Structure formats: C-alpha cells, structure tokens
Amino acid sequence: MEKKKVNINHDDVVIHVDNVSKSFGDLHVLRNVDLQLFNGENLVVLGRSGTGKSVLIKLISGLLKPDKGDIQVLGDIVNHLDERELRVLRQRIGFSFQNSALYDSMTVRENLEFPLVRNKRNLTRAEIDSEVEEVLESVGLSQAINQMPSELSGGQRKRIGIARTLILRPDIMLYDEPTAGLDPLTCLDINSLINQVQEQYQTSSIIITHDLSCAKMVGDRMVMLLDGKFERQGTFEEIFDTDDERVKPFYDYNFIV
Numbered sequence: 001m002e003k004k005k006v007n008i009n010h011d012d013v014v015i016h017v018d019n020v021s022k023s024f025g026d027l028h029v030l031r032n033v034d035l036q037l038f039n040g041e042n043l044v045v046l047g048r049s050g051t052g053k054s055v056l057i058k059l060i061s062g063l064l065k066p067d068k069g070d071i072q073v074l075g076d077i078v079n080h081l082d083e084r085e086l087r088v089l090r091q092r093i094g095f096s097f098q099n100s101a102l103y104d105s106m107t108v109r110e111n112l113e114f115p116l117v118r119n120k121r122n123l124t125r126a127e128i129d130s131e132v133e134e135v136l137e138s139v140g141l142s143q144a145i146n147q148m149p150s151e152l153s154g155g156q157r158k159r160i161g162i163a164r165t166l167i168l169r170p171d172i173m174l175y176d177e178p179t180a181g182l183d184p185l186t187c188l189d190i191n192s193l194i195n196q197v198q199e200q201y202q203t204s205s206i207i208i209t210h211d212l213s214c215a216k217m218v219g220d221r222m223v224m225l226l227d228g229k230f231e232r233q234g235t236f237e238e239i240f241d242t243d244d245e246r247v248k249p250f251y252d253y254n255f256i257v
Helices: 053-060 083-090 108-119 125-138 154-166 184-201 212-218 236-240 248-255
Strands: 009-024 027-039 042-046 068-073 093-096 172-176 204-209 221-226 229-234
Touching (some): 009 204, 027 053, 053 068, 083 093, 093 154, 125 154, 172 184, 204 212, 212 236, 221 236
Parallel strands (some): 093 172
Antiparallel strands (some): 009 068
C-alpha cells in the first residue's frame, strides 16, 4: 500500500538528538548519535532487537538520561528539565507502549478518562464524554467503550492504547514496536492507523520497529541503527540498496524467510 504524501516542514525540527551516547555498564548502546525529527514527519528507526531503539525513545521522553549530549524536544532540552518541567512536556508527547499499557481493572472508557481527569481537572462530564467518544471513533472502536481490556483482541488493545495517548492531543507520537505480536492482517490495520493519526491529528512521530513491512508502509524517512550508530538513512529503497552484510540479512529475514 502506497503511503500518502503529507506536509512536512523541514525548517521546523521538533526533536533534535545531538551527539548522544548511552551505556549500561560495559554495554555501549548509543555512540555519539545525531537525529532530527521534522514537523509533520513519520520517522522510522530500524534495527534488530537489543540495538538501542527503545532506549532512544526513553531518552527522548526523559525516562532515561544520556551519558553525553543533549536531546531537544519542542524547544526544551529534555535532560536539563526538572521533574515538574518534564511532566508538562510529557503532556505534549504521546507514548504508545509495546504492550498497550492498559489498566486491566478499568473499562475502555475508564482507561481513556484517566489521563484526561489527571491532566485536565477543569473538564465537565460532558466534555470528558465527548473527548472519549471522539478518540474511540478515530481508532474505529466506538462499540468497545464499556468493555474490559481482557475482552479485546491484541489489535484492539493496540488501538485503545493509541486512543488513550491521543486523548491529550500530543504534538509528538512515539511508537514502540507497534506491530509486535500481531498477525499480518492486524499489522496492516495498525500501520494504516499510524498514518491516519499523522494526517488527522497532524502529529510528528518516531516509530521504533524491526518490522520492515511496517517501516515501508508508515515511514516518510527511515534511519537504521547499527552498532550503536545511525549508519544509514533515507527512503526504504535507499536504506536497503547496499551490500553491507549487517543490512542484507535483516532484509532477507523480513521478506524471504
């Protein structure tokens, strides 16, 4: 499926990762990496499991601090912010977790209401209901409003997780392995939803994945993380037009095996 062209403002950098390194003991995960996300762009970060992709978005959201370098998000240097400033910034960043991160003891409605009530205390009951209904409609699950997470399929839980993130109208979306554990047809549905969110909510997004079908369908631009560095970037075709033995097996596994 061909991705629609969207308006990307290359003069407006919403995330700037500048010379960042991160290690855990003797494990050097990121080595002096630089990265930019432009306003309106879906940027895919490719790499094998364990290469530091998820570490990158935890650094961007302030869940981890870099050992070296700076990370600027929407004009703020994340690693210089205190906890209060981080909480304010995080309201503008939507984090779609790999496991959807829904509260099992809450209905879908209650899961979606929770971030609203927590962050926008002045909303009326009618306004809360309207927001919940709107985001559920946008992910195609209005009928699930009174269901429990345990009653939903894996793909439905992913959609509700994305809806809960969207309810605060973030400027930036961070997707961590959005198609992990899903069957091929459900993966296509989630990929379509990521593109729909970009168009409908005008988000700028980083999508962390090792699923090349996902990357090809949602990415306006791609970067590949190899040995702790962004060695390749460009379109899908540009990334894989190489004889680099670190890249070829990655492609072969996704599309041949």
